[in-house]
Amino acid sequence: MTNIIVLFPKAEDAKNIRNLLVRHGFQVPAVCTTGGQALGCANSLDDGIVVCGYKYPDMLYTQLKECLPPHFEMLLVASQRVFGECAGSGVMCVTMPIKVQDLINTLEMMCANIARRRKKQRQRPKVRSEEDQRMIREAKELLMERNGMTEEEAHRYIQKCSMDSGTNLVEMAEMVLSMMRI
Numbered sequence: 001m002t003n004i005i006v007l008f009p010k011a012e013d014a015k016n017i018r019n020l021l022v023r024h025g026f027q028v029p030a031v032c033t034t035g036g037q038a039l040g041c042a043n044s045l046d047d048g049i050v051v052c053g054y055k056y057p058d059m060l061y062t063q064l065k066e067c068l069p070p071h072f073e074m075l076l077v078a079s080q081r082v083f084g085e086c087a088g089s090g091v092m093c094v095t096m097p098i099k100v101q102d103l104i105n106t107l108e109m110m111c112a113n114i115a116r117r118r119k120k121q122r123q124r125p126k127v128r129s130e131e132d133q134r135m136i137r138e139a140k141e142l143l144m145e146r147n148g149m150t151e152e153e154a155h156r157y158i159q160k161c162s163m164d165s166g167t168n169l170v171e172m173a174e175m176v177l178s179m180m181r182i
Contacts, residue, residue: 003048139173
């Protein structure tokens with residue numbers, strides 16, 4: 001579930017938006033009235049969306065956007081004039097007065113994009129450290145030397161043992177090295 005931070009200078013407006021979003025099934029861990037509060041909350045979360053007005057006591061939405069962590073998106077609720085200014089800035093906009101269905105549909109689309117980005121991130125292969133690569137290489141070399149395997153066969157052997165035992169490749173390479181060096 002995507003975290004949503006609600007930021008409006010008037011606490012009453014922010015709470016009303018939060019209540020609306022919660023009623024529609026969104027998770028709202030924070031309601032803020034200043035940009036600084038929103039940044040503090042955003043830095044403590046993995047990712048999410050900031051639903052906000054364009055002006056706060058301590059900054060404007062453009063300054064907030066610059067300071068937000070890269071894994072956060074912004075949904076600006078503002079007048080048509082401000083809406084025109086933010087075109088092409090990477091900020092999604094909903095015009096005032098708020099139409100509930102427009103707000104909900106836009107948030108659902110943004111949440112779907114974040115979910116897709118998370119899925120892509122999980123599917124990306126992990127980058128192994130130099131130490132881990134060295135460990136795997138040594139285990140393969142030892143298997144090749146002692147058992148007459150090719151590099152591909154040694155790699156598949158470590159990989160299969162890793163899957164069979166439910167450990168990761170590096171841990172299995174460590175086990176192969178410790179068992180064969182005895």
